[in-house]
Amino acid sequence: MNPTQWLQAYATAICTARGDTNVMANYLPVMLTPAAMSWFRSLAPDSIGSWEDLKRVFTDNYMATCRRPCTKHDLNRINQKPSELLRSYIRRFSEMRNSIPNITEAEVITAFIRGLHHRELCSKFNRKPPIGIGEMIITANQYVDAEEAEVRFNEDTGTNRPPHRHDDRNNDRQHNVRRHDDHNDNR
Structure with missing residues (x-):
C-alpha cells in the first residue's frame, strides 16, 4: 500500500478513537511490521519532533517501495x-x-x-x-x-x-x- 494512504487510514483510525497527533506519533510503532520497526529504531534519537516530521520521514522512506498503479x-x-x-x-x-x-x-x-x-x-x-x-x-x-x-x-x-x-x-x-x-x- 502507498505509505501516504496507509498513514491516512492510520490517522483516521486514531482520530475516530479521539486521539490526537501525539497519540498518532506514540502509537505508530505498535502498528509497524517487524521490518518497518527496524527502520523506525534506526532513526537518530530526537530526529523526530512532531507527527508531521514522522509522516514526512515515513513517506520519504517507503514511497520508493510502494507498488505503482498500472496503466x-x-x-x-x-x-x-x-x-x-x-x-x-x-x-x-x-x-x-x-x-x-x-x-x-x-x-x-x-x-x-x-x-x-x-x-x-x-x-x-x-x-x-x-x-x-x-x-x-x-x-x-x-x-x-x-x-x-x-x-x-x-x-x-x-x-x-x-x-x-x-x-x-x-x-x-x-x-x-x-x-x-x-x-x-x-x-
Missing part, C-alpha cells in the same frame, strides 16, 4: 496465451484492469478484444461490439461456460483434447506467405 499500457500487454482457457484470460485481464485508475470503458473493451485469441468470441465482438464492460463480460462468460462444458465432455469421454477455439490467423498468414514465396521460386 492502460499495461492492460494492452495482456494477451490470451496459446491454449489458455478463456476464464483464465478474463481473470488475468480483470485483475489488471481493476488496478488501473482513470481508464475509460472504451479503452478497456478495446484492450480486451485486442488481447483475445478466442476465434468465436472475437468473431462475435466483430459482428456486434459490446456497448459496455458489463455486456462484454456477460458475453465472454457465456463462451466460458461453453468452453468449460467442452473440456468436461472431453474429459468424460477420454478424448482429452483441448478446445480448439484459438485464433490461428498468424500461423495461416505465415503459411500463406511461405506458399507464395515457394510459388515465386518455382518460376
Whole structure:
C-alpha cells in the first residue's frame, strides 16, 4: 500500500478513537511490521519532533517501495496465451484492469478484444461490439461456460483434447506467405 494512504487510514483510525497527533506519533510503532520497526529504531534519537516530521520521514522512506498503479499500457500487454482457457484470460485481464485508475470503458473493451485469441468470441465482438464492460463480460462468460462444458465432455469421454477455439490467423498468414514465396521460386 502507498505509505501516504496507509498513514491516512492510520490517522483516521486514531482520530475516530479521539486521539490526537501525539497519540498518532506514540502509537505508530505498535502498528509497524517487524521490518518497518527496524527502520523506525534506526532513526537518530530526537530526529523526530512532531507527527508531521514522522509522516514526512515515513513517506520519504517507503514511497520508493510502494507498488505503482498500472496503466492502460499495461492492460494492452495482456494477451490470451496459446491454449489458455478463456476464464483464465478474463481473470488475468480483470485483475489488471481493476488496478488501473482513470481508464475509460472504451479503452478497456478495446484492450480486451485486442488481447483475445478466442476465434468465436472475437468473431462475435466483430459482428456486434459490446456497448459496455458489463455486456462484454456477460458475453465472454457465456463462451466460458461453453468452453468449460467442452473440456468436461472431453474429459468424460477420454478424448482429452483441448478446445480448439484459438485464433490461428498468424500461423495461416505465415503459411500463406511461405506458399507464395515457394510459388515465386518455382518460376
